[in-house]
Amino acid sequence: MNSAVSVRELHVxxxxxxxxxxxxxxxxxxxxxxxxxxxxxxxSTMIKAMLGLIGKDKGDVLFYGKEVSEVRKKIAYxxxxxxxxxxxxxxxxxxxxxxxxxxxxxxxxxxKKEKLWAMECLRKVGLEDFAKRQIGELSGGxxxxxxxxxxxxxxxxxxxxxxxxxxxxxASEETIIHILKELQLQDKTIVVVHxxxxxxxxxxxxxxxxxxELIKFGAVDEVLNREVMSKAYAHQLQFLEKAEVTA
Amino acid sequence: xxxxxxxxxxDFLQKALFTSVVVGIICGVIGSFxxxxxxxLMGDAISHAVLPGVALSxxxxxxxxxxxxxxxxxxxxxxxxxxxxxxxxxDTAIGILFTSAFALGIIMITMLKxxxxxxxxxxxxxxxxxxxxxxxxxxxGVIVIVTVYAxxxxxxxxxxxxxxxxxxxxxxxLIHYLLMTLLTxxxxxxxxxxxxxxxxxxxxxxxATAYLLTDRLSVMIFxxxxxxxxxxxxxxxxxxxxxxxxxxxxxxxxxGLFLLAFLFSxxxxxxxxxxxxxxxxxxxSK
Numbered sequence: 012m013n014s015a016v017s018v019r020e021l022h023v024x025x026x027x028x029x030x031x032x033x034x035x036x037x038x039x040x041x042x043x044x045x046x047x048x049x050x051x052x053x054x055s056t057m058i059k060a061m062l063g064l065i066g067k068d069k070g071d072v073l074f075y076g077k078e079v080s081e082v083r084k085k086i087a088y089x090x091x092x093x094x095x096x097x098x099x100x101x102x103x104x105x106x107x108x109x110x111x112x113x114x115x116x117x118x119x120x121x122x123k124k125e126k127l128w129a130m131e132c133l134r135k136v137g138l139e140d141f142a143k144r145q146i147g148e149l150s151g152g153x154x155x156x157x158x159x160x161x162x163x164x165x166x167x168x169x170x171x172x173x174x175x176x177x178x179x180x181x182a183s184e185e186t187i188i189h190i191l192k193e194l195q196l197q198d199k200t201i202v203v204v205h206x207x208x209x210x211x212x213x214x215x216x217x218x219x220x221x222x223x224e225l226i227k228f229g230a231v232d233e234v235l236n237r238e239v240m241s242k243a244y245a246h247q248l249q250f251l252e253k254a255e256v257t258a
Numbered sequence: 259x260x261x262x263x264x265x266x267x268x269d270f271l272q273k274a275l276f277t278s279v280v281v282g283i284i285c286g287v288i289g290s291f292x293x294x295x296x297x298x299l300m301g302d303a304i305s306h307a308v309l310p311g312v313a314l315s316x317x318x319x320x321x322x323x324x325x326x327x328x329x330x331x332x333x334x335x336x337x338x339x340x341x342x343x344x345x346x347x348x349d350t351a352i353g354i355l356f357t358s359a360f361a362l363g364i365i366m367i368t369m370l371k372x373x374x375x376x377x378x379x380x381x382x383x384x385x386x387x388x389x390x391x392x393x394x395x396x397x398x399g400v401i402v403i404v405t406v407y408a409x410x411x412x413x414x415x416x417x418x419x420x421x422x423x424x425x426x427x428x429x430x431x432l433i434h435y436l437l438m439t440l441l442t443x444x445x446x447x448x449x450x451x452x453x454x455x456x457x458x459x460x461x462x463x464x465x466a467t468a469y470l471l472t473d474r475l476s477v478m479i480f481x482x483x484x485x486x487x488x489x490x491x492x493x494x495x496x497x498x499x500x501x502x503x504x505x506x507x508x509x510x511x512x513x514g515l516f517l518l519a520f521l522f523s524x525x526x527x528x529x530x531x532x533x534x535x536x537x538x539x540x541x542x543s544k
Contacts, residue, residue, distance in 0.1 A: 064424050080427060088425040099294060099418045100473050109415060113426050118408050145473040161422075 013076035015040040015169055015200035016061070021070035023053070023060040030056045032224040033070075038217075040168075041198040043191065045205045045215035047234075048243055052222045054204045055091065055173050062088055062171070074169065084113045087162035089172040092155055097147035103157050104142040107133050110164025132163040137186060152183025159187055169200045176207065188214060211235065261495050271498065274384045277392050278494050278508065280399045281444075281451045281460065282486030287406055288444045289465035289486075290479045291437060294417050298462045299349055300337070303356035304438065305445045305457035307333035309363025312379060312449070316370055323394055323446050330442030333359050334435070382453030382505035384494065391450055398447040402440050406479075409436070414475055451490070452505035463512040464489060470523040485515050 014037040023031040030053040038044050046054050060067045063079045074082045087110070110132070111125040121129075133139050136156035141149060149157065155175055162170055170191070176184050191201050205211060211218060211231065218234040220226040222243040227234050234240075265271050292301045311329030315322040333355050341351040367376045378386070406413065416423045416433040423430055441461075448457045468481035493508030500507075521529045 062425055064421070083425070083427045086425075088422065090421045090425075094421065095419050096294070096296075100469065100475050100478050101414075101418055102473060105474070106418075109419070109422065112411050112415065115411070117412075120411070 013073075014038055015042075015075060016202065017071075017073045017076075018061065019071045021057065021060065021072065022068040023056055023065065024068055025056075029068075030223060031060065031221075034221070034225045036219060036225060036228045038200060038202060040200050041195060042217055043195050043201045043203070043215050044217045044219055045203050045211050046219045046221060047205055047208060047211060048221035048226075052243070054221055057221065058088075058171055058173055058202075058204060062086070084165070085168040087165045087167035087170045089155075089158050089162050089170070089175055091173045091177070092151065092158065092175075099146065101146055102142065103138065103144050103146055103149065104129060104133065106146050106157055107160045107164050110161040113165060129160075129164050132160040133157075135163060135190060136160045150180070152179035155179050156183055156186060159190060163190070167199065169202070170194065171202050173204045174206060175203065176205070208235070261498060264498065270385055270387070273387045273389065273392050274504070275491065275494055277387050277395050278384055278451050278490035278504070279487050280395050281448045282464070282488075282490035282508075283483040284399050284402045284444050284486075285448060285457075285460040286464045286468070286482030286484070286486035287402060287479055288437075288440055289461035289463075290468065290475070290482045291406075291413055291417060292441065293462050293465045293469060294475075295437075298458070299352050300334070300438075301441060301445075301461045302458040303337065303352045304330045304334060304441050305448075305454050305461075306356045306363075307359040308442065308445055308449070309360055309379070309454060310366055311363075313363055313366035313370055317366070321394070322449075323443075326446040326449075327439070327442050329359060329363075330445060331435070331439055334438035334442070338434075378453070379449060380453050380455050381503050382449065382451050382456070384451045384497070384504040387450050395447040398443045402444060405436070405440060409433070410476075413437070452508055453503075456505045456509050459509040459512060460486065460489070463509070463516050467512075467516045467519045470519045470526045473525075485512065489515065 016036075016038040018037070019035045021031055021034045022029065034057060046057070048054055056065065059065045061072045061079070072079060074086060079086070104126075107129040108121050108125065111121050111129060115121050115125060130139065130142065133142055136159055138149075138153060138156055138160065141153065146154065146157065159172075159175070162172075172191075175187060191203075195201055203215070205214070212235060215231060217229060218231050219228045220234050220239065220243050222245075226243045227239045265275060289301070292298060308326035308330045311325035311327070312322045313325075314329070315325030318325075337348070337351045337355050340346055340355065341348040346354075364376070367379070412423075412428055412433055415426070416428060416430050420430050423433075444461070445454075445457050448460055452460050464485035465478070465482040467485050468478045471481055472478050489508050489512040493511045494504060496502060496507040496511070497504040519527065521527055524530055
């Protein structure tokens, strides 16, 4: 039985500074996992290295027992909503249509079938009325929903989302969570980099606490307790104690 | 009218017109990607960097196209290498490499050939287009259009969202150098029409005009090519009628079109925007 994701002894560094140190874990198919940890804990870096977007120094990453290059079509990635050009001449509909590119293949163009499917995905995130808008004209929450629709258009088995709820409205956050839970019911696997600890227990089955090395991976209540959390946030705690001494 | 008659009469003018139209089209197509990727300065750099290649081709008696593409692509690679492997920023790397290539080219051309040739290379001399040059331009045109059509999805995605492109397994670098090669070829094709110094205007001005008028990439490319063609035809008319350098007149027409779009584009034009603001304020103050 292959796990949806299995990571073994993963090491990643930026110019010799190690950001991810010997992380190993396995995610079972159909589970919804939150990756949490303090700023600079290497959460985004780990996701990028798993997808082969940045180089790894050591370790194995397998998706459904295969290398990432063999299963890219099945994996949808929603990066942090940041480094794209919001004035690019592209409509919401054409952005979602990008999700069909991997299955359409080289030298071919999306046809009616793909366009209908993209529209369907746009309807799922509640933005069918915005299909012809330019992407930059939408609010942050709507943009994030468009990128989720693009991920859906890919018909993935596994979704990796990096901080999807940062800077978006409550309604969009609820829509996104609702869709993710629905996908989970269809036995899809979902991994979300997340920073808001208060909602972590409502959203996820399992949590992976990271602070350069893996602190704890397990059911939500095994991770969300003082003893475990203090290991990851130790630096912040030390800082607070020092501040109290000097005060 | 006189211009139309002259076109019917003179073979050289037909060739000039045909070549300029092809150049207008391919500059618009490639220019659209250049401005969307924020590489306008790169367009300027490559156009100047082909000069030593042209000189070398003269020296060895080969087609100037080969030498030009070689030094153009080499400079593009050099710029990428310097900016990725040092703290020197991209625009600085471009400034250093293209001026040095250009300077080297000027020295080589002056040593090898007369200054008249340098003048024509720098500012274009479309009325002296030879049949062989015309066919090289047409060949480049076909290659550029077929390549852009074939890789349209990949070009769109790597320009719009390189992270997702990489997640789909696309090699952003490969697409970048493909585009640089096409850019160099377009530059070489434009040498005789507008000259090295003004190629960048043909690349970015019609594309920028189109950018102000649409929110779809495919439409933008068609518009940019159309503006390139219109600029080429009207520019050539002025060049012929008033005996002016063709490059300069073509670029001035392109600039005129840009100004119109800048002022009157329905969505992004300065005039409509201020009218909309005033209407809204008048409405509220009632």
